[in-house]
Amino acid sequence: GAGVSQSPSNKVTEKGKDVELRCDPISGHTALYWYRQSLGQGLEFLIYFQGNSAPDKSGLPSDRFSAERTGGSVSTLTIQRTQQEDSAVYLCASSLVGGSPLHFGNGTRLTVT
Amino acid sequence: AQSVTQLDSQVPVFEEAPVELRCNYSSSVSVYLFWYVQYPNQGLQLLLKYLSGSTLVESINGFEAEFNKSQTSFHLRKPSVHISDTAEYFCAVSAIQGAQKLVFGQGTRLTINP
Numbered sequence: 001g002a003g004v005s006q007s008p009s010n011k012v013t014e015k016g017k018d019v020e021l022r023c024d025p026i027s028g029h030t031a032l033y034w035y036r037q038s039l040g041q042g043l044e045f046l047i048y049f050q051g052n053s054a055p056d057k058s059g060l061p062s063d064r065f066s067a068e069r070t071g072g073s074v075s076t077l078t079i080q081r082t083q084q085e086d087s088a089v090y091l092c093a094s095s096l097v098g099g100s101p102l103h104f105g106n107g108t109r110l111t112v113t
Numbered sequence: 114a115q116s117v118t119q120l121d122s123q124v125p126v127f128e129e130a131p132v133e134l135r136c137n138y139s140s141s142v143s144v145y146l147f148w149y150v151q152y153p154n155q156g157l158q159l160l161l162k163y164l165s166g167s168t169l170v171e172s173i174n175g176f177e178a179e180f181n182k183s184q185t186s187f188h189l190r191k192p193s194v195h196i197s198d199t200a201e202y203f204c205a206v207s208a209i210q211g212a213q214k215l216v217f218g219q220g221t222r223l224t225i226n227p
Contacts, residue, residue, distance in 0.1 A: 033214065042219035043157075043203060056214055091157065093215075101147065102215055104157040 002026075004105035006092050012111045013082055021077040021108045025094030032075050033095075033102060034067060038088040046090075049075060082112045115140040115206045119218035127226050128196055134189040134221045136178075136204030144206040146187040147215065148178055152200045160202070163187065174198075199225045 005024040013019050025032050034046040045059040049069045060066070064083075069075040079086055089109050093102035120135040138144065148160040161172040168180040178189045187204060204218040 031213075035217075043205075043217035045214050045216065048214045059214075093157075101159045101162055102149075102157075103159075104149075106156040 004092055004094050004103050006090075006105035006108050008108060009106065010109045010111075012113060015084060015112055016081055018078065018080045019082055019110065021079075021090050021092075021110070023075045023077070023092030023094075023105060025073060025075070025092070026103055027073075029094035029096055029103070030072065031095045031097055031100075032069055033093045034075070034077050035091040035093065036088045037091055037107065041088075043091070046077070079110075082110075084112050086110060087112045115144060115208060115216045117204050117206055117216055117218035119202075119204055119221050121221050122219065123222045123224065125224045125226060126194055129193045131192050132190065132194050132198075132223065134202050134204075134223065136187045136189065136218060138185050138187065138204070138206045140185075140206060140208065143209045145209060146178075146180055147205040147207075148172075148176070148187070148189050149203045149205060149217075150200045151203065151220075157203065160189075194223075194225050196225050196227065198223060 007022045032049040036044045047067050048056040051072050052069050064080045067077045089107040091107045093104045095102050116139045118137045126132050146163040149157045150160045151157045161170050163170050163180045171177045176191045178187050201220045201222050203220045205215045207213045207215045
């Protein structure tokens with residue numbers, strides 16, 4: 001596709017369940033980022049991929065959060081044992097190379113009940 | 114490490130009035146600077162960027178921002194706003210070297226009143 005695609009667009013899950021969020025970056029973009037947008041919290045950096053490796057995962061809030069990227073393309077963000085404070089919009093972005101302007105997907109709105 | 118402060122969480126203005134959204138940053142290394150815009154129910158879009166060269170950068174819809182290194186600021190301005198400019202605006206920085214993640218400010222919600 002022409003832009004960054006994220007799925008699902010909305011996810012409601014029960015506390016304690018695991019969730020997987022998917023991101024399809026723009027074809028050819030080597031850098032991929034995950035951010036979290038919460039009310040009143042702005043945009044919080046989670047993890048950055050260059051190719052399949054993650055040189056910066058400093059923003060992952062706890063060991064319940066993990067992410068991987070395969071084939072230099074699709075990325076999945078996994079949250080285990082979800083908590084209510086995990087409720088947020090999870091945004092994925094990609095760029096041609098690290099440091100060039102980011103192209104954002106529309107996000108996955110996660111609600112933990 | 115970098116940090117970004119957007120001094121105003123909300124800015125209400127009347128249509129056709131001028132507006133300035135303030136952004137200050139902190140960094141021990143040289144940075145690139147960006148403004149992103151998020152229209153209601155839409156994703157984030159790049160509005161304008163400063164990479165090098167002229168310190169005044171412009172967007173296609175009339176916004177401009179000026180990089181002021183001495184004041185570590187990158188304020189966003191528009192001389193006359195339109196209803197369609199209603200959105201949330203995010204200032205962001207990334208280090209020129211190293212792991213180039215984008216660090217965002219908290220955002221400024223711009224509301225245009227008729």
